[in-house]
Amino acid sequence: MERGPLHLLEPIETPSRGAAVLEAMAEMIEKAGLQVGDRLPPEVAIAAALGVGRSTIREALNRWEGMGLIRRRQGDGTYLTARVHAAHGPLPTMVELEGEAILRLLEVRRVIESGTVRRAAINASAAQRAEIDALCTKLLAIVDAGEPYRAADAAFHAAICDSTGNPMFGQILQRMDEAFERSVESPFSVPGFGLASFPPHRELADAIVAGDPDAAEAALHCIIDRVEAEIREIIEGKRVG
Template sequence: MRTIKVENQKGHEIVGEHLLQQIREGHLKPGQKLPSVVELAAAYGVGRSTIREAVSALKAMGWVDVRQGGGTYVKTVLPSEPRSGADLLFQGAESLIELLEVRKVLESGTASLAAERRTEQDLDRMRDALSQMEHGLKVNDTGEGERADVAFHMAIAAASGNSLLIQLMESLSDRLTDTIQKSRELWFYKEQSTAARLLTEHQMIFDAIERQDQEQAGARIAAHLTKVEQVLRSGLESESGRLPD
């Protein structure tokens, strides 16, 4: 596989674009296993977190499949292009606040369905994400916390058992990562006690889903996202004096 050296503030975007090019040109074939994170980091001259971000983006776009403990593989069936109308809709949502409004509507219903339909495997997936979030908090690793946060919300979508909802959340995942990253930058990791409250909110959502309390699951995730919106509004106003257009 041909690789390039990356020296850029947004290295994960360059790495992701190059890997995607390798797939499109057939250098990485459907079903083929990608080199390990360590090998890719060395090949591109970037940190492992940059590789993980690039791979996460490719996964969200439907180009690769990340298998727990088994590595990353090019999808056997590659996505068609151009991307779906849902993808274009979410990519065109310029405002983080508008995006959070979409998330509140979508995820409150998704959490309610997840509470009704979740399996033990679904719960294990959520527990793993919470455990990673807690570890990131302990070692003050914001990247791990962000990835675990996204994984938790995606696990809830998977537990809904609704393929369309899952596809919508996957289409939204890039922008979901943006809102989580921005909110943590603005507020959540300024002090440990605040980050701890964020973890508690996710644990409360999990508790409602585990108890199959549909009403509470939907209400708790809506309340959580409302708080995130408040944080973003406050932070964005302090940064620029106004909300983004």
């Protein structure tokens, strides 16, 4: 009789159980050869095999669900929706998986935001163009000063979404950001991450102010390209932290 993947798990004794659980589950999935579409063992069985509470397993799976790695089906179980593997380099498994999840997220954002900036360049009022220009100037000044920039960045992009004339653009992008929770220790959440992507923000703002949708889309692609390149450097081990 086939034993299934649970025999690949061993009780966890480390105090950092959350990270250890995710590492152990990724290793189990890889060794068992589970693929996208396969069902994971029940939460209670995983908890028993690892010697942890079911709430610990549920928390770990909640994190994976937010990263788009699994999907829960009511009354049917938990299924893999993306490739999961254990890390074999200097980075923890969760850093690699998180980086790959962000790359998938950026694929979606590229499609949505391309349309967003084009519509902004076409539909923005004179007052909205002036606001976008001012918010960009403020954002870049904050970045250059080495100060926390996330709020200013969010305000700049929110103004672009508002200028499209369709509130759904901003709502969709906000929900995407809220659904993806980066870990505190992640190199993708430190203040210095993504700094190379800020200079093209000026080009994006200028294109919207000028009413040039092609230039706005080109600037948006440049921004995302730079973020993607930085993520790949991290997960390929060329840059850590």
